[in-house]
Amino acid sequence: MMNDIGISQELAIILVIDLAIAMLLLTLMRYIQGWWGRVNTTHELAEKDNFAFGISTAGAVLALAIVLTGAITGEAAESYLMEAIGMTAYGGFGLILIKLGRWLHDKVALNQIDKPTLIVEGNMAVAVVDASVAIATAIIIRANLLWAEGLSINTFIAIFSGFLVAQFMLLVMTRLREYLYQRRNxxxxxxxxxxQGQLAIAIRHGGYLVALALTFKSASYFIVFDEFAYLTNIxxxxxxxxxxxFVLSIxxxxxxxxxxxxxxxTREVDQQQNVGxxxxxxxxxxxxxxxxxSLMA
Structure with a gap:
């Protein structure tokens, strides 16, 4: 009986540690949004009532929460200190990868537009795509966190390798959608x-990005994790x-x-902007x- 009480207390403390770190990281994400866009978040959200900035920030916060579910899934660490270190390391690394993924998408995938400026100006369509990219990136990072094991440099290299491949595929998806859109228009x-703020197109495109990201979850069922097999992992x-x-597209x-x-x-979404x-x-x-x-699982 006493052992059960001791275990329950230990798990409760670990839960508090994980939740505290998660709350701090989620709060930090909001202010990073302002720093990234070089704006005051309070002004944009509460005074300017910038809906686009709100959507972008919401996507970032949800993305980090998704990543954190990957960081806290699994057995508890050997000590409270190791639990705090592990949660902070995975959560912080995930936060960095989310921002890196959005930056790569801005500079490479959406290289013809200035996404941060358009969001500050209130462009809802760009904000929806930005939020979708953040969520898609988070889903990919979570899949990598669940696939990888341990807390070493090689583990983070393996996670980063999967992240880079996934970012490349999101770029391929974007270019494919651009090609098809150009053919129709x-x-x-x-x-x-x-x-131009065409919201219907943004919603559809965001759906494609999130859908592709979701398929990465099943990769861990087929790829055996080996922290030293750098090339094999990639x-x-x-x-x-x-x-x-290919399968998803078909x-x-x-x-x-x-x-x-x-x-x-083509008529309803591309031309008439039918959001429904x-x-x-x-x-x-x-x-x-x-x-x-689910079928792959």
Whole structure:
């Protein structure tokens, strides 16, 4: 009986440690948002009522929460100090990777627009894509955290390797969506449409990004973690990612033709900015990705 009470107290203390660190990191994320955009978060959210900045910040906070679920999943550490160190290390590393992923997406994937400036100006479409990128990046980081084991430099290298591969695939997805959009709309481009504030297009595109990220979760079922196999880890993630992108694209094409039969998606979303239809497309994308991931498990 006394042993059970001791174990319960120990678990309760570990829970408090994890929650305290999580709260601190979530708070820090809000102020990093302001620092990143070189604005005062209180002014943007409460005085200027910048909805776009609010959506962007909400995406960042939710993204960090998703990463933290990967950091706290598993057995408790050997001591309270190690638990605090592990939670802080994984959470801090995840926060850095979220910001790095958004920066890479800004500079490489959405290289034709100034995303931070547009968000400060109140562009809702760009904010939705920004939040989607943060959430997609967080889902990928969480998958890597659950896949990796230990708390060593090699572990973080393995996590970072999977992260880089996933960012590359998000770039590929963006370029693919740009190509398809250009074919349907010869006089405009995807990034131009986002800069113009076309919310329906942003919702649909965000759905594709999150859906692709969700498929990375099942990679851990097939790729055996080896902290010293640097090249094998990268190649494994890359091969699996390419296969999943192909499979996901085929399934989404079929699902949307069935669920949205007799609906001209080009006219409704691209031309008429039908947010309702775009939201259905987003939910189909995420739904198919969740089903695919569950089947892989």
């Amino acid at each position: 010869p006089n405009g481009g995807l990034q131009v449409a986002l800069a 190649v494994g993630w890359l091969i699996y990612s390419v296969v999943m992108l 399934l989404l094409m079929i699902a949307k033709r069935l669920v949205l039969a007799n609906v001209n998606l 239809v775009a939201t259905i497309e987003m939910c189909i994308s995420i739904g198919i990705a969740l089903i695919l991931t």
